[in-house]
Amino acid sequence: MKKNNKKIDWRSICPISSSLDVLGDKWSLLIIRDLIIHESRTYSQFLESPEQIATNILASRLNLLSHLKLIERVNLKSASRNNAYQLTKGGEALKPIIKSLGKWAGEHLSEFNPNMLKINETL
Amino acid sequence: MKKNNKKIDWRSICPISSSLDVLGDKWSLLIIRDLIIHESRTYSQFLESPEQIATNILASRLNLLSHLKLIERVNLKSASRNNAYQLTKGGEALKPIIKSLGKWAGEHLSEFNPNMLKINETL
DNA sequence: AATCTAACTTGTAAAATGCAAGTTATTAAT
DNA sequence: ATTAATAACTTGCATTTTACAAGTTAGATT
Numbered sequence: 001m002k003k004n005n006k007k008i009d010w011r012s013i014c015p016i017s018s019s020l021d022v023l024g025d026k027w028s029l030l031i032i033r034d035l036i037i038h039e040s041r042t043y044s045q046f047l048e049s050p051e052q053i054a055t056n057i058l059a060s061r062l063n064l065l066s067h068l069k070l071i072e073r074v075n076l077k078s079a080s081r082n083n084a085y086q087l088t089k090g091g092e093a094l095k096p097i098i099k100s101l102g103k104w105a106g107e108h109l110s111e112f113n114p115n116m117l118k119i120n121e122t123l
Numbered sequence: 124m125k126k127n128n129k130k131i132d133w134r135s136i137c138p139i140s141s142s143l144d145v146l147g148d149k150w151s152l153l154i155i156r157d158l159i160i161h162e163s164r165t166y167s168q169f170l171e172s173p174e175q176i177a178t179n180i181l182a183s184r185l186n187l188l189s190h191l192k193l194i195e196r197v198n199l200k201s202a203s204r205n206n207a208y209q210l211t212k213g214g215e216a217l218k219p220i221i222k223s224l225g226k227w228a229g230e231h232l233s234e235f236n237p238n239m240l241k242i243n244e245t246l
Numbered sequence: 247a248a249t250c251t252a253a254c255t256t257g258t259a260a261a262a263t264g265c266a267a268g269t270t271a272t273t274a275a276t
Numbered sequence: 277a278t279t280a281a282t283a284a285c286t287t288g289c290a291t292t293t294t295a296c297a298a299g300t301t302a303g304a305t306t
Binding site for chain 3: 181
C-alpha cells in the first residue's frame with residue numbers, strides 16, 4: 001500500500017498562518033513559480049531549475065500540492081511518465097501573489113543579494 | 124563577542140527565489156503579520172500569538188528581519204527591554220502581499236482547514 | 247539594595263532537509 | 277517480442293533546522 005502521508009498540522013484558525021502551514025518553506029512556491037513561467041513541467045524539468053531541489057523533496061512537494069489541488073497532471077488519466085504538471089485554478093490564483101513577491105524582492109533585497117535580477121511588473 | 128550569524132544562502136539570481144531565501148519558512152511572515160495587526164510588538168507579545176513560536180526561533184527571526192531592515196525597534200537608541208519592534212518601509216511593503224495570502228487561503232484552503240476564519244479584503 | 251522579570255541563550259531531542267544510490271515501470275530500439 | 281534506456285520516483289543515512297525545557301542577564305520596580 002502506497003504511503004499517502006498528508007496530515008497537515010494547522011497551527012491556528014488564521015488564514016495567513018494556514019497559508020504558511022502549506023506553502024511556508026523554501027520550495028513549494030518555487031514549484032508554482034516554474035509552472036507560472038512554463039505553463040507545464042515534468043518531474044525532470046523541475047530538476048533543471050537553478051535552485052537544484054533534491055529529488056525526494058520534489059516528489060513530496062508535488063504530492064502535497066496535488067493533494068491540495070493547487071497543481072494537477074496535464075493528462076489526468078494516463079501514467080506519470082512524460083505526464084507534466086500544471087496549475088489548477090487554486091494554483092493560478094497564487095500568480096499575482098508570487099509576482100508581487102518578486103517585485104518586492106527586487107525593491108528591498110537587492111542590497112543584500114546584488115546579483116539578483118530585477119523583475120518587471122508583468123514578470 | 125556576540126554571534127552575528129547572518130550569512131544568507133542565495134540559491135539563485137531569481138527575485139522570487141531570493142524572497143523565499145529570507146522569508147520562506149513557517150514563522151517569518153507570521154512575525155510580519157503580527158506587526159501588521161498590532162503596529163508594534165515586544166518579544167513577549169510575539170510569544171502570545173496562537174501559533175506558539177519557540178523562544179529561540181523568535182529571537183533568531185527577529186535578528187534576521189532586523190538585519191534585512193524589514194523590522195526595527197520603536198526606540199532605535201534605547202535598550203531592548205520593553206522596546207517593541209515595528210515594521211520599516213520594507214516591511215510595510217509586504218502588507219498587501221500578506222493580505223492577499225490570507226484572502227487566497229480563505230478561498231482555497233478552507234476545504235482542508237475547516238476551522239479557518241475567512242478574512243475580508245481589508246484584513 | 248534587593249527583587250523581579252522581559253529578553254534573550256543554551257542544551258538536547260525530534261523532525262525536516264540534503265545527498266547519493268537504488269528501484270520500477272513505460273517507452274524506444276532492435 | 278525481447279531487450280535496453282530512462283523518467284519518475286524511493287530509500288538510507290548524514291546534516292541541518294526546529295522544538296522544548298531550562299537557565300542567564302541586565303534594566304526596571306519596590
